[in-house]
Amino acid sequence: MELNLLNQEEIVTLRNLLSNATNIVICAHKSPDGDATGSSLAWMHYLNQIGKTNIKVCMPDATPDFLHWLPGHNSIIRYDRRPKEVKKAFKEADLVCCLDFNQRSRVDTMQEVLDSSKAPRLLIDHHLEPETNNALTVSHPEMSSTCEIVFRLISQLDGYEKMTTQCASCIYCGMMTDTGGFTYNSSRPEIFYIIGQLLAKNIDKDEIYNRVFHNYSTNALRLRAHIILNKMKVIEELHASYYTVTKEEMAQFHFIKGDMEGLVNIPQQIKGLKLSISLREDTEKPKTVLVSLRSCNGFHCQPMAAKFFNGGGHADASGGRLNCTIEEAEQIAIKAILYYKEELQ
Numbered sequence: 001m002e003l004n005l006l007n008q009e010e011i012v013t014l015r016n017l018l019s020n021a022t023n024i025v026i027c028a029h030k031s032p033d034g035d036a037t038g039s040s041l042a043w044m045h046y047l048n049q050i051g052k053t054n055i056k057v058c059m060p061d062a063t064p065d066f067l068h069w070l071p072g073h074n075s076i077i078r079y080d081r082r083p084k085e086v087k088k089a090f091k092e093a094d095l096v097c098c099l100d101f102n103q104r105s106r107v108d109t110m111q112e113v114l115d116s117s118k119a120p121r122l123l124i125d126h127h128l129e130p131e132t133n134n135a136l137t138v139s140h141p142e143m144s145s146t147c148e149i150v151f152r153l154i155s156q157l158d159g160y161e162k163m164t165t166q167c168a169s170c171i172y173c174g175m176m177t178d179t180g181g182f183t184y185n186s187s188r189p190e191i192f193y194i195i196g197q198l199l200a201k202n203i204d205k206d207e208i209y210n211r212v213f214h215n216y217s218t219n220a221l222r223l224r225a226h227i228i229l230n231k232m233k234v235i236e237e238l239h240a241s242y243y244t245v246t247k248e249e250m251a252q253f254h255f256i257k258g259d260m261e262g263l264v265n266i267p268q269q270i271k272g273l274k275l276s277i278s279l280r281e282d283t284e285k286p287k288t289v290l291v292s293l294r295s296c297n298g299f300h301c302q303p304m305a306a307k308f309f310n311g312g313g314h315a316d317a318s319g320g321r322l323n324c325t326i327e328e329a330e331q332i333a334i335k336a337i338l339y340y341k342e343e344l345q
């Protein structure tokens with residue numbers, strides 16, 4: 001099966017970038033998810049495998065608890081906790097690998113550190129509209145996940161044979177989380193071929209599923225139930241739904257990072273639903289609302305994320321943020337739904 005993504009010129013560029021690098025930084029987007037964290041760590045494992053010993057994985061902030069089992073996770077350096085170490089790593093780097101983000105602004109406040117680095121940049125990503133001012137841009141929005149791209153790159157670099165179970169587990173995790181457990185964005189035969197190749201590396205796929213998806217605290221499950229029961233609004237005639245979550249509600253259920261992960265997908269279980277919007281107050285920054293959008297059944301939420309929510313993402317899974325109160329955010333969501341009423345009907 002054809003897995004190669006790079007043409008001859010690109011593979012030469014990649015090989016040169018890697019062979020010339022000694023001090024390597026790997027970074028991913030703010031609020032790193034399964035794909036951002038999995039792909040960064042998988043790439044780290046691969047680089048270790050080819051003899052690179054000085055690799056720093058730098059993330060803007062925390063990963064959710066359900067990813068802490070990922071092999072190599074304890075080597076991650078958080079910019080919000082250890083800014084000096086991150087600055088030093090970027091300063092000393094002779095290669096910076098940017099995984100799972102398309103625009104440098106997606107690393108949030110870590111951007112100034114990223115921008116200050118003089119090292120060549122390698123971008124590996126699957127979001128739409130990537131920045132291309134890199135030494136090599138490996139951007140494939142048609143891929144399920146950055147982890148899938150990482151697998152294909154390792155394979156094209158002849159690294160599959162020596163791939164470790166740890167590396168394979170990180171890749172599987174990101175492919176699984178970015179496709180909702182292979183329920184969307186995952187219909188190409190190559191994806192299941194790659195899963196077969198990962199299984200041949202002795203990954204425990206059921207254990208990975210349990211660690212990621214069966215990891216709620218009782219409070220988290222009750223918070224999610226509360227939102228669906230008491231907060232979810234459904235505009236039946238427009239096949240759209242939205243909910244708001246306030247800081248007070250999160251405090252009531254002892255919210256920790258990750259507790260709301262994936263909840264925006266749940267309203268899509270309603271027959272015929274085309275759009276689901278999540279509006280959640282930021283627990284740290286005042287007057288900031290975090291927005292997640294999901295679409296299906298022929299509607300695509302990405303343009304809505306860009307036009308109404310200062311964001312973007314994938315065609316059917318996008319995000320953004322608003323600098324306003326949660327009540328104002330709700331009004332913007334209603335306006336956005338009505339703006340697209342023809343397509344949603």
Ligand code: 5GP
Nearest residue numbers: 292293310311312313314317318319320321
């Ligand atoms: P989530 O809803 O899981 O936070 O994000 C869904 C998708 O939208 C992710 O692939 C993420 O990269 C993208 N996304 C989330 N927030 C933003 C944002 O503020 N700007 C852009 N361009 N994309 C975003």
Ligand code: MN
Nearest residue numbers: 035100146178
């Ligand atoms: Mn991703």
